Amino acid sequence: MSNFVKRKSHHQLKRQPLMLLLVIFAWSLAMGWLLASITNAQSPTLVAEVGTVDVVPPQYQLGQELYVENCSNCHIALPPAVLPTQTWKNLLQDSQHYGVQLKPLVDPPRILVWRYLSTFSRAQLQDEETPYRVNNSRYFKALHPKVQGLHPAQINGCVNCHPSASEYNFRRLSSQWQDS
Numbered sequence: 087m088s089n090f091v092k093r094k095s096h097h098q099l100k101r102q103p104l105m106l107l108l109v110i111f112a113w114s115l116a117m118g119w120l121l122a123s124i125t126n127a128q129s130p131t132l133v134a135e136v137g138t139v140d141v142v143p144p145q146y147q148l149g150q151e152l153y154v155e156n157c158s159n160c161h162i163a164l165p166p167a168v169l170p171t172q173t174w175k176n177l178l179q180d181s182q183h184y185g186v187q188l189k190p191l192v193d194p195p196r197i198l199v200w201r202y203l204s205t206f207s208r209a210q211l212q213d214e215e216t217p218y219r220v221n222n223s224r225y226f227k228a229l230h231p232k233v234q235g236l237h238p239a240q241i242n243g244c245v246n247c248h249p250s251a252s253e254y255n256f257r258r259l260s261s262q263w264q265d266s
Contacts, residue, residue: 149202
């Protein structure tokens with residue numbers, strides 16, 4: 087009888103690790119599914135559908151709309167990440183915009199645009215000169231490492247590589263740059 091008890095308990099011990107692994111696997115699958123569904127509920131828009139360089143939270147969307155509306159009247163509105171924050175600050179304060187006299191934005195639209203630009207632009211190094219042209223921006227160069235011969239860069243030339251740039255969509259690339 088003792089042999090029978092030993093065999094039974096030995097057989098049960100072999101099953102326990104297998105059952106434990108199955109329970110852990112099922113629990114992991116359930117938790118992964120739950121986390122995926124929560125994440126998708128919070129962010130229903132796919133990144134590929136966004137178009138802009140950054141996903142813009144609701145509190146900055148009006149500033150983005152005002153920025154695009156005001157700047158795209160004359161040229162393509164650039165993503166804030168292409169120039170440092172100091173450049174955007176200077177551009178918002180200066181009524182002389184690259185040789186053209188502009189009617190400056192007034193508050194509150196100016197504040198909304200500034201919040202958007204300052205949030206999505208990049209910091210400037212202390213010893214770095216403030217670039218006023220895109221082709222002088224180290225960020226532009228870093229974001230476009232394979233682009234050659236853009237001196238001077240033409241803002242309206244962005245559509246050569248970004249065919250939807252006029253709609254403020256810089257994610258879609260021309261077929262020439264798609265696989266680069």
